[in-house]
Each structure stands twice: as C-alpha cells, then as structure tokens.
Amino acid sequence: MTNIKSVILAAGKGTRMKSETPKVLHKIFEKPLLGYVLDNVKDITNEDFVIVGHHAEEVTEFVEKNYASAKTVLQSPQLGTGHAVSMVCPHLQNFDGQVLILCGDTPLITKETLNKFVEHHNSNNSDLTVMSTIFENPTNYGRIIRENDNSLKCIVEEKDATPEQKAVKEVNAGIYLLNWSKIKPAFSQLTSNNAQGEYYLTDIIAWGKKEKLNVNAYILENNEEIYGINSRSNLATATSIMNTRKLNSLMDNGVTIVDPSSTWISEDTEIGADTIIYPATYIEGKNTIGKNCKIGPCAHLRGNVEIADNCKIGNFVEVKNSKIDHHTNAGHLSYIGDSELGSNINIGAGTITANYNPLTKTKSKTIMKDHVKIGSNSVLVAPVTIEDGANIGAGSIITKNIPSWSLALTRSPLKILTDWVKKQ
Ligand code: UD1
Ligand code: MG
Secondary structure: OOOEEEEEEEOOOOHHHOOOOOHHHOEEOOEEHHHHHHHHHOOOOOEEEEEEEOEHHHHHHHHHHHOOOEEEEEOOOOOOHHHHHHOOHHHHOOOOOEEEEEEOOOOOOOHHHHHHHHHHHHHOOOOEEEEEEEOOOOOOOOEEEEOOOOOEEEEEOHHHOOHHHHOOOEEEEEEEEEEHHHHHHHHHOOOOOOOOOOOOOOHHHHHHHHOOOOEEEEEEOOHHHHOOOOOHHHHHHHHHHHHHHHHHHHHHOOOEEOOHHHOEEOOOEEEOOOOEEOOOOEEOOOEEEOOOOEEOOOOEEOOOEEEOOOOEEEEEEEEEOEEEOOOOEEEEEEEEEOEEEOOOOEEOOOOEEEOEEOOOOEEOOEEEOOOOEEOOOOEEEOOEEEOOOOEEOOOOEEOOOEOOOOEEOOOOOOOOOOOHHHHO
C-alpha cells in the first residue's frame, strides 16, 4: 500500500456560523464535521495532520481524544491555504510518499470518491492531482483554467478572475493529492501577490506546470460531495443530504422506512433487513440494530446502542449506551440508558432506568437478564441487576438486586373502602 498522509485544513474562522464553537466542531448527528473527514481518510492514510488556528485548543482536544493517528499543527496567523499546508513541512522533511489535502468543513465527501481519486492519481502517474467538479453557478469557487489542449493551466480564485474566467463552470473542489517530494519545493516559493493578499494553495497547479510535472484533474460527478459548511443553513442542508443518502442505502438493503421525510438516521447506524422504522424516529451516533425489529414511531436512539434481532422499541422510547438482546420489547414511553438487557424481556410502559446520580455526577448500569418482566411505571435505580426471569410489579421503585424468578414490588397495598363515596 502507498504511504499516504493527509493534511486537513481547519484553521479558518468560520465567521458566518455566528458561534462560540469552532466551525469544524459543529455537529451532524452528534458527530463534528471534522470527525466525518477524519473517518473518511482513516482507511487511506497512515497519519493525519489537522491544521488548527482559530479555537485551536478545542479542535486539538477533539482530535487528540478521538483520533490516535492524527496530530494537530498550529497555524498562527492564518495567511491562506498554501501557508496552512506549509505548516506540515517540518513534520515531513524526509517523507517520500503522498499527501492528501482536504478541508475540515466538507463532511459529505465519501470514502469511495477518495479511493477513486487516489486510483486516478496513481494510474495517471500523476505528481499532483486536484479534484474538480462542475457547478451551474460556480460563484465563490476557484475556477479551473485549462489550456487549448484541455490540460490544466492554473486555478484562479473568484476575486482574481476576469469575466471570461468567471464564466468557467469547472471549479476547484479543494481536495488534492501530491507526490510530496516533488511538490514540496512549491511551498517555499508561493507568493501572496493576489486580490486577498494570501498564500494560495491553488498556485501549486501553475507551479507544477512550470516545473514540467505531471499535473491532472479528477472530475467529480456528484458535486454534492464537496458541499462546504459556512453557515447554519449550510449545516441543515448537509444534514439533510447525509440523511437522504443513509435512508436510501438502508432501503436498498431491505429496511422499511415508513416516512423518509420525518426519519433521521446517522451514517454510523447499521440496520438489518426487514426492520421497520416508523415515522418521527431520530437516531444519532453509532448504533447497530438487528433484523426484523420495529423502531418507533417517535423513538430516539442516542448512540452506542446495540439492538439484536426481533426487538421492538416503540413510541416515545429513548435508548442510550445500551445493549438489548433478541426478542426484547420496550413498547411505550420508556428511558433505557447505560443498560444491558437480555433476551425475551418485556419492559412495561413508563419504565425508567435511573442511571444518573446528580450529586456525584456519575452514571451507573442497569442489568436485566433473560425473560425479565418489568411492570409499567417502574423505576430501576442503578446500579441494579434483575436476575433471570424475575418480575417487577407495576409502579415499583427498585433499589436492590432482584434474584431469579422472584416477584419484587414496592407498591403500597391497595385499600378498598366500600361505599365510601355514597357516605360523603
Ligand atoms: C478554497 C480554494 C478554492 C476552492 C475552495 C473549495 C484557495 C486559495 N482557494 O477557497 O479554489 O474552490 O476552497 O471549497 O485555496 N484555511 C486554513 N488556514 C488559512 C486559510 C484557510 O486552515 O490560512 C482553511 C479553512 O479553515 C478552510 C479551508 O482552509 O477549511 C479553505 O479555506 P477558505 O478560506 O474557505 O477557502 P475558499 O475561499 O473557500
Ligand atoms: Mg471555503
């Protein structure tokens, strides 16, 4: 396998988000934008450099906590995209492989596209490949300028473009693959002699041509994939595109989505065939749902949820960080958090696993073994284990472990006062 390292540009300000949170840490289905880019390169690269500047500490914290193969490199001040990439030069002095450059704010690019991009670069024996795409309205993008023989000439930024250049619809997608040792010298030769006074990464195209290197473009057919996030409205659009993609792929693989227009499922959720997802269900984070389950309407899965085959998670049921074995049902109005549920369990309506102690700010686990039955409106105060086949009477508050095949109930005895009403 080729030795590929990535450089992900994430130092920019993101002014239009109007936020205290750095742009690349805004989330789609609870995963930061930068996480999508890092996940997409994971199988292609062996090391990733994230260029940080604005809110560098927060971005660094996210990267260090979640991505062992990634390092952050500080760019301060931010003098342009070319300057940003040049920050990795000291880290790659003797590196002889390839460098894949991407932006931290384009979460819709797919692994398939990145793989094809790398293949295209290698099969053309390219020294430098830039990804391009066609936009009917190319405003704001750098334009791809070609020679008469259709080979690449240069990239011109919107602000530097002549009216003829502005009419070009082929744009720079902002993704590049470089044979590092060949292109590295460009970074000490970039100038900021342009309308924005910045060191443009895009100038490496003209530089490569001047050096008689093999410079190519890979034209991306689906321009949706390079959709960048600059505003809250862009964020909503990207979420919706990602969701539609996910729902279509699930339906193609045998999952019924009753109402795609009201169903939200994260990219990182796997669902088995013949499962039915009812309307207004929201599934975020990383989850696996088995075959032949029924989820919703109005269910909320919040991540790290594993549900085996033939289960039912019904209306107004919230599940978080829990494992649920086959043929277990939680039909109505429940909260299941930090729990481990066996098979063939029935969770009555209104059951709550009380997993959080607000005084100690700690979370504890609820364990239910196979064949347990929980009566409606029960509270299971964690940490607690309900052993095989035990029954919990409706309305109980369970604060101790319950042995197998026993009945536990905390309800006060029912009193009936005959003719009480008439006597009043
Ligand atoms: C850039 C390209 C443009 C392309 C477009 C695709 C240049 C000069 N232009 O334009 O041709 O069509 O992307 O989206 O490269 N960044 C840094 N440090 C800096 C400046 C930027 O890390 O000093 C980061 C930003 O955070 C962002 C990325 O680089 O993630 C792109 O920067 P941005 O300012 O958005 O460039 P564009 O004007 O969109
Ligand atoms: Mg941009």
